[in-house]
């Protein structure tokens with residue numbers, strides 16, 4: 626008897642129904658994406674990264690088994706067993722590489738995360754194009770085990786490696802006019818087949834209020850599980866904001882702009898009713914298509930009980946005061 630791959634796909638215990646999690650237009654774009662991806666992979670070939678193009682702090686290829694040296698342990702790490710590495714690296718949202726959760730791992734192999742520069746612009750006293758190395762090196766790398774949340778009700782425990790974004794921003798001196806920060810993902814359709822589809826406005830943009838960006842929990846992240854970030858998780862540099870839904874954690878960042886006005890962000894632009902600018906984890910405010918009161922840990926069996934979701938994903942003591950006096954049902 627032959628087993629249909631379609632069936633195998635759908636009995637995976639970690640899979641929510643795609644219709645639950647994906648805007649309809651996006652879901653329907655999937656088949657089109659697979660065609661585009663196949664062509665791109667054939668065209669790009671398997672160009673290897675030249676040795677010597679790695680920044681000094683990334684002395685090794687970002688691959689399994691290459692630990693990041695000199696990482697201090699953050700004393701406040703979440704307790705509990707970290708989510709299985711395999712799941713965190715094969716169950717991703719990264720639309721530049723595909724719309725299904727397994728596609729970023731499959732279609733990001735030709736992406737080249739080194740060398741890498743980040744352009745810093747806008748209301749800032751030290752604008753410029755910085756080598757990622759120069760942005761990170763002055764700060765001590767820390768391993769921080771954070772609880773992390775996807776919009777679609779999955780929670781994970783991930784040991785990220787990075788430096789507090791606020792420390793980097795302080796060095797660059799925002800001007801008195803800076804109230805917001807916008808972060809932009811690289812636009813490279815030859816390496817990112819998903820960018821050939823208009824499912825989101827490319828490049829992917831996310832934004833934060835300046836005080837959120839400066840908050841000591843906001844991590845400018847270069848690694849996870851003691852190793853450099855794999856491409857599908859946002860190599861070589863991404864944000865992690867543990868009190869917000871996953872889509873605020875923009876991946877493969879090449880541009881950071883300090884602004885007076887609130888930036889237009891990709892998800893808010895495409896589905897404003899569903900994805901607000903703040904996106905704080907909030908059990909009291911439902912997504913229009915599903916409850917956000919409970920969550921399931923990635924890797925748990927489908928029939929295991931859901932856990933209640935905590936306000937601000939359990940980081941309320943740290944961050945609730947940032948939103949004092951705001952109506953979080955309106956400013957969701």
Ligand SMILES: Nc1nc2c(c(=O)[nH]1)N[C@H]1C(S)=C(S)[C@@H](COP(=O)(O)O)O[C@H]1N2
Pocket residue numbers: 713716717718719720721774775776810829857858859870871872873874875876877
């Ligand atoms: N550039 C870019 N960044 C992105 C996304 C994306 O599609 N493109 N997806 C977001 C969403 S919806 C989530 S849940 C997280 C997932 O991060 P992970 O794959 O490391 O779990 O990345 C976020 N960052």
Ligand SMILES: [Mo]
Pocket residue numbers: 718774775776777870871872
């Ligand atoms: Mo997400």
